[in-house]
Amino acid sequence: MTRYIHSQIALLGVLLIAIAWPVKSADAQSTFDASWYDPSATYLKLEVGSDGVYAVTGSDLANSGVPLLSVDPASFRIIESGREIPLFYSGANPASMTASDYLAFVGRRNTGAAEDYLYDGDPSRRSSTYNSLFSDTTTYWLTWRGNPGSRMERVPPSAGTVALGTTRDTLHLEPDNTYYPGDSASRGNPLYTDREGYYWARVAHNTNQGDRERTDDVQLSSARSSTADTAFVRVRLNSETTSRHHV
Numbered sequence: 001m002t003r004y005i006h007s008q009i010a011l012l013g014v015l016l017i018a019i020a021w022p023v024k025s026a027d028a029q030s031t032f033d034a035s036w037y038d039p040s041a042t043y044l045k046l047e048v049g050s051d052g053v054y055a056v057t058g059s060d061l062a063n064s065g066v067p068l069l070s071v072d073p074a075s076f077r078i079i080e081s082g083r084e085i086p087l088f089y090s091g092a093n094p095a096s097m098t099a100s101d102y103l104a105f106v107g108r109r110n111t112g113a114a115e116d117y118l119y120d121g122d123p124s125r126r127s128s129t130y131n132s133l134f135s136d137t138t139t140y141w142l143t144w145r146g147n148p149g150s151r152m153e154r155v156p157p158s159a160g161t162v163a164l165g166t167t168r169d170t171l172h173l174e175p176d177n178t179y180y181p182g183d184s185a186s187r188g189n190p191l192y193t194d195r196e197g198y199y200w201a202r203v204a205h206n207t208n209q210g211d212r213e214r215t216d217d218v219q220l221s222s223a224r225s226s227t228a229d230t231a232f233v234r235v236r237l238n239s240e241t242t243s244r245h246h247v
Contacts, residue, residue: 077149127197
Protein backbone atom coordinates (compact mmCIF):
# COMPACT_ATOMS: atom_id res chain seq x y z
CA MET A 1 0.00 0.00 0.00
CA THR A 2 1.33 3.44 -0.87
CA ARG A 3 0.68 6.88 0.42
CA TYR A 4 1.34 10.35 -0.98
CA ILE A 5 4.11 12.41 0.57
CA HIS A 6 3.77 16.18 0.66
CA SER A 7 6.66 18.09 -0.86
CA GLN A 8 7.21 19.95 2.41
CA ILE A 9 7.25 18.61 5.94
CA ALA A 10 4.70 20.36 8.12
CA LEU A 11 6.25 21.78 11.26
CA LEU A 12 3.79 21.49 14.10
CA GLY A 13 3.80 23.82 17.08
CA VAL A 14 4.35 22.32 20.50
CA LEU A 15 2.74 23.45 23.68
CA LEU A 16 5.21 25.43 25.74
CA ILE A 17 4.21 24.72 29.30
CA ALA A 18 6.58 26.57 31.59
CA ILE A 19 10.16 26.97 32.59
CA ALA A 20 10.69 24.23 35.15
CA TRP A 21 13.37 22.65 37.27
CA PRO A 22 12.87 18.86 37.45
CA VAL A 23 13.93 17.12 40.66
CA LYS A 24 15.06 13.60 41.42
CA SER A 25 12.60 11.27 43.07
CA ALA A 26 13.65 10.22 46.56
CA ASP A 27 12.38 6.70 46.01
CA ALA A 28 13.77 6.28 42.49
CA GLN A 29 15.04 2.82 41.65
CA SER A 30 18.80 2.31 41.67
CA THR A 31 18.71 1.61 37.92
CA PHE A 32 17.35 5.08 37.16
CA ASP A 33 20.03 7.21 35.50
CA ALA A 34 19.57 10.92 36.21
CA SER A 35 23.02 11.95 34.99
CA TRP A 36 21.44 14.02 32.20
CA TYR A 37 20.00 16.44 34.76
CA ASP A 38 22.10 19.50 35.60
CA PRO A 39 20.75 21.21 38.76
CA SER A 40 22.39 24.48 37.72
CA ALA A 41 20.61 24.59 34.33
CA THR A 42 17.16 25.86 33.39
CA TYR A 43 14.80 23.59 31.43
CA LEU A 44 11.76 24.28 29.29
CA LYS A 45 9.14 21.52 29.41
CA LEU A 46 7.65 20.44 26.06
CA GLU A 47 4.89 17.83 25.77
CA VAL A 48 4.19 15.72 22.66
CA GLY A 49 1.12 13.49 22.26
CA SER A 50 1.61 12.19 18.71
CA ASP A 51 4.46 11.28 16.37
CA GLY A 52 5.64 14.10 14.13
CA VAL A 53 8.14 16.86 13.41
CA TYR A 54 7.79 19.70 15.89
CA ALA A 55 9.17 23.24 15.87
CA VAL A 56 9.76 25.85 18.56
CA THR A 57 10.28 29.37 17.21
CA GLY A 58 12.39 32.10 18.71
CA SER A 59 9.16 33.95 19.43
CA ASP A 60 7.84 30.95 21.38
CA LEU A 61 11.02 30.83 23.44
CA ALA A 62 11.03 34.57 24.15
CA ASN A 63 7.37 34.45 25.24
CA SER A 64 8.30 31.64 27.65
CA GLY A 65 11.01 33.73 29.27
CA VAL A 66 14.11 32.51 27.43
CA PRO A 67 16.61 35.42 27.06
CA LEU A 68 17.30 34.97 23.33
CA LEU A 69 19.72 37.90 23.06
CA SER A 70 22.12 36.30 25.54
CA VAL A 71 21.78 32.65 24.43
CA ASP A 72 24.13 31.01 21.94
CA PRO A 73 21.86 29.00 19.57
CA ALA A 74 24.51 26.27 19.38
CA SER A 75 23.99 25.56 23.09
CA PHE A 76 20.34 24.47 22.77
CA ARG A 77 19.92 20.82 23.74
CA ILE A 78 16.79 18.67 24.04
CA ILE A 79 16.41 15.59 26.25
CA GLU A 80 14.02 12.67 25.72
CA SER A 81 13.81 9.94 28.39
CA GLY A 82 17.22 10.86 29.76
CA ARG A 83 19.08 11.01 26.44
CA GLU A 84 19.85 13.88 24.09
CA ILE A 85 18.29 13.82 20.63
CA PRO A 86 19.38 16.02 17.69
CA LEU A 87 17.83 19.38 16.86
CA PHE A 88 17.55 21.18 13.54
CA TYR A 89 18.33 24.91 13.69
CA SER A 90 16.92 27.03 10.85
CA GLY A 91 18.75 30.28 11.61
CA ALA A 92 21.17 31.74 9.08
CA ASN A 93 23.16 33.44 11.85
CA PRO A 94 24.77 30.79 14.09
CA ALA A 95 25.51 33.39 16.78
CA SER A 96 22.02 34.82 17.29
CA MET A 97 18.48 33.42 17.11
CA THR A 98 15.70 35.66 15.80
CA ALA A 99 11.97 35.49 16.51
CA SER A 100 11.27 33.72 13.19
CA ASP A 101 14.09 31.16 13.50
CA TYR A 102 13.10 27.78 14.87
CA LEU A 103 14.42 24.63 16.48
CA ALA A 104 12.86 21.44 15.06
CA PHE A 105 12.96 17.90 16.40
CA VAL A 106 11.30 14.54 15.84
CA GLY A 107 8.79 13.98 18.63
CA ARG A 108 7.26 10.63 19.54
CA ARG A 109 4.19 9.78 21.57
CA ASN A 110 4.53 7.66 24.68
CA THR A 111 3.94 3.98 23.88
CA GLY A 112 4.68 2.67 27.37
CA ALA A 113 7.93 1.02 26.28
CA ALA A 114 9.37 1.56 29.77
CA GLU A 115 6.43 -0.05 31.60
CA ASP A 116 7.50 -3.70 31.44
CA TYR A 117 8.33 -3.55 35.15
CA LEU A 118 4.59 -3.39 35.85
CA TYR A 119 4.31 -6.91 34.42
CA ASP A 120 7.19 -8.36 36.43
CA GLY A 121 9.58 -7.36 33.65
CA ASP A 122 7.95 -9.67 31.07
CA PRO A 123 6.95 -7.67 27.94
CA SER A 124 4.91 -10.62 26.60
CA ARG A 125 2.41 -10.10 29.43
CA ARG A 126 1.52 -6.57 28.36
CA SER A 127 -1.92 -6.06 26.87
CA SER A 128 -0.50 -3.51 24.41
CA THR A 129 2.88 -2.72 22.93
CA TYR A 130 1.57 0.53 21.45
CA ASN A 131 -0.38 2.33 24.19
CA SER A 132 0.87 3.38 27.60
CA LEU A 133 -1.17 2.41 30.64
CA PHE A 134 -1.11 6.00 31.88
CA SER A 135 -0.54 8.66 29.22
CA ASP A 136 0.15 9.11 25.51
CA THR A 137 2.32 12.16 26.28
CA THR A 138 6.11 12.22 26.09
CA THR A 139 7.92 14.99 27.95
CA TYR A 140 10.92 16.72 26.38
CA TRP A 141 13.28 19.05 28.25
CA LEU A 142 14.86 21.90 26.29
CA THR A 143 17.88 23.56 27.88
CA TRP A 144 20.59 26.01 26.81
CA ARG A 145 24.04 27.31 27.70
CA GLY A 146 26.91 24.92 28.28
CA ASN A 147 28.33 22.56 25.66
CA PRO A 148 27.04 22.65 22.06
CA GLY A 149 24.01 20.46 21.46
CA SER A 150 23.55 17.65 18.95
CA ARG A 151 22.35 18.80 15.51
CA MET A 152 20.77 17.12 12.51
CA GLU A 153 23.13 16.88 9.58
CA ARG A 154 22.31 18.86 6.46
CA VAL A 155 22.70 16.52 3.48
CA PRO A 156 22.40 18.10 0.01
CA PRO A 157 20.65 15.97 -2.63
CA SER A 158 22.89 14.08 -5.02
CA ALA A 159 22.91 14.89 -8.71
CA GLY A 160 20.06 13.18 -10.52
CA THR A 161 18.07 12.54 -7.34
CA VAL A 162 14.36 12.05 -8.03
CA ALA A 163 11.88 12.95 -5.29
CA LEU A 164 9.58 10.13 -4.21
CA GLY A 165 5.90 10.60 -4.93
CA THR A 166 4.68 7.73 -2.76
CA THR A 167 5.88 5.54 0.07
CA ARG A 168 4.67 2.64 2.14
CA ASP A 169 3.02 3.45 5.45
CA THR A 170 1.57 1.58 8.42
CA LEU A 171 -1.83 2.31 9.92
CA HIS A 172 -2.08 1.19 13.55
CA LEU A 173 -5.57 0.87 15.05
CA GLU A 174 -5.94 0.09 18.73
CA PRO A 175 -8.97 1.65 20.44
CA ASP A 176 -9.20 0.95 24.17
CA ASN A 177 -12.86 -0.05 24.46
CA THR A 178 -12.83 -3.00 26.87
CA TYR A 179 -10.97 -3.60 30.13
CA TYR A 180 -9.80 -7.14 30.89
CA PRO A 181 -8.62 -7.84 34.48
CA GLY A 182 -6.09 -10.46 33.37
CA ASP A 183 -5.39 -14.01 34.45
CA SER A 184 -7.80 -14.80 37.29
CA ALA A 185 -5.19 -16.91 39.11
CA SER A 186 -2.87 -13.94 39.60
CA ARG A 187 -5.38 -11.20 40.40
CA GLY A 188 -4.63 -9.36 43.60
CA ASN A 189 -0.98 -8.92 42.64
CA PRO A 190 -0.08 -5.25 43.20
CA LEU A 191 1.55 -5.33 39.77
CA TYR A 192 -0.47 -5.78 36.61
CA THR A 193 -1.50 -9.39 36.01
CA ASP A 194 -0.86 -11.41 32.88
CA ARG A 195 -2.53 -9.67 29.89
CA GLU A 196 -4.36 -7.19 32.10
CA GLY A 197 -5.30 -3.99 30.31
CA TYR A 198 -7.54 -2.48 27.66
CA TYR A 199 -8.57 -4.11 24.39
CA TRP A 200 -10.50 -3.30 21.23
CA ALA A 201 -13.18 -5.92 21.93
CA ARG A 202 -13.81 -9.18 23.72
CA VAL A 203 -15.41 -12.05 21.81
CA ALA A 204 -16.86 -14.92 23.85
CA HIS A 205 -17.20 -18.33 22.24
CA ASN A 206 -17.88 -21.94 23.10
CA THR A 207 -18.16 -25.13 21.06
CA ASN A 208 -21.97 -24.98 21.02
CA GLN A 209 -22.08 -21.58 19.30
CA GLY A 210 -20.31 -22.47 16.09
CA ASP A 211 -18.11 -19.96 14.28
CA ARG A 212 -18.07 -16.34 15.43
CA GLU A 213 -17.46 -13.42 13.07
CA ARG A 214 -16.57 -9.78 13.66
CA THR A 215 -16.34 -7.01 11.07
CA ASP A 216 -14.64 -3.63 11.51
CA ASP A 217 -14.28 -0.92 8.88
CA VAL A 218 -10.85 0.66 8.41
CA GLN A 219 -10.39 4.06 6.77
CA LEU A 220 -7.19 4.32 4.69
CA SER A 221 -6.56 8.03 4.28
CA SER A 222 -4.27 9.17 1.44
CA ALA A 223 -4.06 5.65 -0.03
CA ARG A 224 -3.79 5.36 -3.82
CA SER A 225 -6.74 3.50 -5.28
CA SER A 226 -4.99 2.77 -8.58
CA THR A 227 -1.98 0.96 -7.17
CA ALA A 228 -1.39 -2.75 -7.67
CA ASP A 229 0.53 -3.07 -4.40
CA THR A 230 -0.63 -5.46 -1.71
CA ALA A 231 -1.90 -4.42 1.71
CA PHE A 232 -0.89 -6.63 4.62
CA VAL A 233 -3.02 -6.94 7.75
CA ARG A 234 -1.65 -8.15 11.08
CA VAL A 235 -3.85 -8.74 14.11
CA ARG A 236 -2.64 -9.27 17.68
CA LEU A 237 -4.85 -11.49 19.83
CA ASN A 238 -4.83 -12.55 23.46
CA SER A 239 -7.01 -15.56 24.16
CA GLU A 240 -7.86 -17.76 27.11
CA THR A 241 -10.07 -20.77 27.84
CA THR A 242 -12.28 -21.08 30.90
CA SER A 243 -9.71 -23.48 32.37
CA ARG A 244 -7.06 -20.74 31.97
CA HIS A 245 -5.20 -22.42 29.12
CA HIS A 246 -3.73 -19.61 27.03
CA VAL A 247 -3.95 -20.01 23.27
